[in-house]
Amino acid sequence: DAGVIQSPRHEVTEMGQEVTLRCKPISGHNSLFWYRQTMMRGLELLIYFNNNVPIDDSGMPEDRFSAKMPNASFSTLKIQPSEPRDSAVYFCASRETGVNTEAFFGQGTRLTVV
Amino acid sequence: GDSVTQMEGPVTLSEEAFLTINCTYTATGYPSLFWYVQYPGEGLQLLLKATKADDKGSNKGFEATYRKETTSFHLEKGSVQVSDSAVYFCALSDLQGAQKLVFGQGTRLTINP
Secondary structure, X not given: OOOOEEEXXXXXXXXXXXXXXXXXOOOOOOEEEEEEEEOOOEEEEEEEEEOOEEEEOOXXXXXXXXXXXXXXXXXXXXXXXXXXXHOEEEEEEEEOOOOOOOOEEOOOEEEEEO | OOXXXXXXXXXXXXXXXXXXXXXXXXXXXXXXXXXXXXXXXXOEEEEEEEOOOOOEEEEOOEEEEOEOOOOEOOEEEOOOOHHHOEEEEEEEEOHHHOOOEEEOOOEEEEEEO
């Protein structure tokens, strides 16, 4: 397996534009996580899916953020409209169901909103 | 809710020094505990884990022991190398927490030759 695949790797956009980040989890993994990493706030869990169903979205900062998982092999994180404070590295991770299982991370999408 | 607290960074050591990075947790149930490492420009990867009290996880010379009585999972290495320079994250996963993976804030480690 190629691991967790995120696209794009880098995104530069203007304030007010819509941004869509994409993630392909490892085949067979039931759980998918979206995290945001910044110097100031560290690694924040935004949303967590299990079997394509959102289980916990309490970390989604505001209504401008939305996430979907239409099937087991694809998820998106959308920001509309984007703001400069959304600039961060966004990571997707997947794991098999279970508290003991290892999470595998993608290489991240570095988002810059100017 | 569940949470993880790590020692503040950054930490700077000389090669061959002894390393300890402190981690304590709060959880409603009996969590599994993890250490992840992030090298520059990459995503996080699992370093070691422990799934029950008194378990010791180990990998690449790093060790951490699950201490339920002190709710701690400190990371140690006897002799660090320049290649250990990275950001280290302590994390937990708890059945009562719906199995989500909760991370500490990370500790940046720099090893000087």
